[in-house]
Amino acid sequence: MVTNPPELLSTTDVGRLAGYSPQQVRDLERLGVLPPASRAPNGYRRYGARHVVAARAYRALAAAIGPVAARTLLPALAEGPVDAAAARIDELHGDLALERRRVHEALRALDTVLIEAAEDFDDRDAMTIGELAQALGVRASALRHWEREGLVRTTRSGGSGGSGARSYGALAVTEARIAAALRAGGYGIPAIRSILQEVRAHGNRGDAQRILQQRLADLTRRSVALLAAAGLLHELLESMPPWPHGE
Secondary structure (H helix, E strand, O other): OOOOOOOEEOOOHHHHOOOOOHHHHHHHHHHHOOOOOOOOOOOOEEEEEHHHHHHHHHHHHHHHHHHHHHHHHHHHHHOOOHHHHHHHHHHHHHEEEEEEEEHHHHHHHHHHHHHHHOOOHHHHHHHHHHHHHHOOOOOHHHHHHHHHOOOOOEEOOOOOOOOEEEEOOOHHHHHHHHHHHHHHHHOOOHHHHHHHHHHHHHHHOOOHHHHHHHHHHHHHHHHHHHHHHHHHHHHHHHHHOOOOOOE
C-alpha cells in the first residue's frame, strides 16, 4: 500500500494505487464515489491524494457491504459530520455481529439435530404441527409454508392423499430442524431447498454445517474489510474537506 501519493495524479495512477482500471476510476467519479477531478489545460483529469483514499475506502467498504450499498454510503459518510459517520460504521459492525451470532446459533442447533437424528425414533413419538412449532420456536404457519416450498415432507391422517391432520415423523422433524437452523443463519428458502435436496440424495447432513461454516468465514472477511474501510474513512474525514458535487 502506497502512502501519501502525490498530487496531480492521472486516472491510470489512481487505478494503480487503488487496484482499479482507469475506466473503473472514471466510473467511480461519475457515480459520485470519488470527488470530482480537476482538469488540466489539455482536458485530462487530474486527481490528488484524497481521490486515492476515497477509492481505497470504497474498495474496502464494497467488500464489507457490497458495491451497490457502498456507492450510496461512501459519499453520504464523506459529506456528513464525523460523529454521524462513526455511528453508521458502528451500526454496520453491529449488523455483522448479529449475523455472526445467528450463524453460531444455527450451528449449535444443527449439532443437536445431527446427534438426535442418529437416535432411534419411535413412530409413536411423531409430532403434531403445534408441537413441532413450539419445539422449534416458530409459527405453525412457517411450517406450513416450508411444506408448500418442499422443505419438509409430512404425512396426513386418512392414508395416501389424506387431508387430515399433519404428522411429523423422524424424517420430517429432522428436515424441519435443519430448515429452522438455516433460516436462523440467514438463509433463504431456495438455498435451504438445495441443501435439503443434497441431504435427501446423499444423506450428508454435514453439508448444512459446511455451508454455515463458509458463511462464518465470509462474515470474518467482511468484518476485516469493514475495519479497513473505517481506517480509510477516518483518514478521508480527518484530512480532507467534503467534496463538492455538480462541478
